[in-house]
Amino acid sequence: MGIIGGAIACGSIRFSESQDKSDNKLVIPPMKPSDASLARIKTSGLNPIAALREFDYGKVSQENGRTVREFELTAKTKTVKLDAANDFITWNVNDRVPGPTLRATEGDRVRIAFSNQAGHSHSLHFHGEHPSEMDGVKPIRNGAATIYEFDAKPYGVHLYHCHIAPVARHIGKGLYGMFIVDPPTPRPPADEIVLIMAGYDTNGDGRNEMYAFNGLPHFYMQQPIAVQQNQLLRLYVLNMIEFDPVATFHVHANMFQVYRTGRSMTPSEKTDVITMGTAERHILELKYRFTGKYMFHPHQDAIAEAGCMGLFDVVA
Numbered sequence: 608m609g610i611i612g613g614a615i616a617c618g619s620i621r622f623s624e625s626q627d628k629s630d631n632k633l634v635i636p637p638m639k640p641s642d643a644s645l646a647r648i649k650t651s652g653l654n655p656i657a658a659l660r661e662f663d664y665g666k667v668s669q670e671n672g673r674t675v676r677e678f679e680l681t682a683k684t685k686t687v688k689l690d691a692a693n694d695f696i697t698w699n700v701n702d703r704v705p706g707p708t709l710r711a712t713e714g715d716r717v718r719i720a721f722s723n724q725a726g727h728s729h730s731l732h733f734h735g736e737h738p739s740e741m742d743g744v745k746p747i748r749n750g751a752a753t754i755y756e757f758d759a760k761p762y763g764v765h766l767y768h769c770h771i772a773p774v775a776r777h778i779g780k781g782l783y784g785m786f787i788v789d790p791p792t793p794r795p796p797a798d799e800i801v802l803i804m805a806g807y808d809t810n811g812d813g814r815n816e817m818y819a820f821n822g823l824p825h826f827y828m829q830q831p832i833a834v835q836q837n838q839l840l841r842l843y844v845l846n847m848i849e850f851d852p853v854a855t856f857h858v859h860a861n862m863f864q865v866y867r868t869g870r871s872m873t874p875s876e877k878t879d880v881i882t883m884g885t886a887e888r889h890i891l892e893l894k895y896r897f898t899g900k901y902m903f904h905p906h907q908d909a910i911a912e913a914g915c916m917g918l919f920d921v922v923a
């Protein structure tokens with residue numbers, strides 16, 4: 608799959624398995640990247656278009672009557688061009704920031720083959736329930752490998768990240784990703800989108816100078832996310848910003864239903880701004896009644912204006 612072609616051609620994007628089976632009417636408007644966006648994807652080393660709707664379901668097999676999903680994750684070091692003036696050395700998973708969005712169904716066995724080729728000790732710590740030996744706090748040295756194996760539970764939106772001290776620095780350098788555990792009864796079909804907020808401490812002063820959704824500052828302002836009018840939009844939102852205690856998530860001109868941590872099938876509230884500490888994550892559902900472009904961003908406006916801001920482009 609081409610790095611850019613895969614993100615544009617709907618046919619090669621893997622939607623949720625329930626959507627594949629049950630609903631052919633879901634419309635995912637194609638993203639038509641501008642020349643500037645294509646150039647940025649090429650020079651930055653990151654592809655925020657692909658990060659939106661790509662889910663890694665692993666290599667699937669059956670063992671003793673249950674589903675096993677095997678994932679291969681490699682810690683890497685890679686220089687990313689955050690903008691024309693800022694190169695940033697990331698520590699990451701599979702050369703991506705954020706790392707791939709892993710996805711399983713509650714009760715599946717998840718087996719993660721983790722190898723470290725990043726030049727420093729790292730680890731992968733998953734949120735969710737698992738035994739202590741699978742908790743991923745033990746350093747895996749450069750050149751070494753390990754296997755993390757556990758049952759995917761409970762259902763919800765979770766995350767994984769490096770847990771080597773100083774953790775804020777390891778996460779701030781880019782070593783994190785989302786881990787979605789679907790409920791046994793699938794959620795209704797929707798256009799599902801991943802949005803991960805993160806910060807970049809570009810000068811090592813323990814504060815973030817730049818911020819982004821899905822890796823690249825300001826990218827979705829330059830390249831709005833096309834979504835369909837009157838169609839259910841399901842956002843998986845994760846706050847991975849270190850050094851700032853909280854960030855909110857706010858959408859313009861609309862309200863969303865909140866499923867905290869993705870841990871329920873019924874929403875707990877309807878609002879247009881939700882406060883998230885670091886590592887908090889939620890499912891947010893909404894529909895846009897009117898076409899046009901609508902901003903989304905944390906309402907810590909300095910964070911938004913330093914790169915954590917984007918647009919939905921609602922099309923008829």
Ligand SMILES: [Cu+2]
Nearest residue numbers: 729769771777
């Ligand atoms: Cu690390």
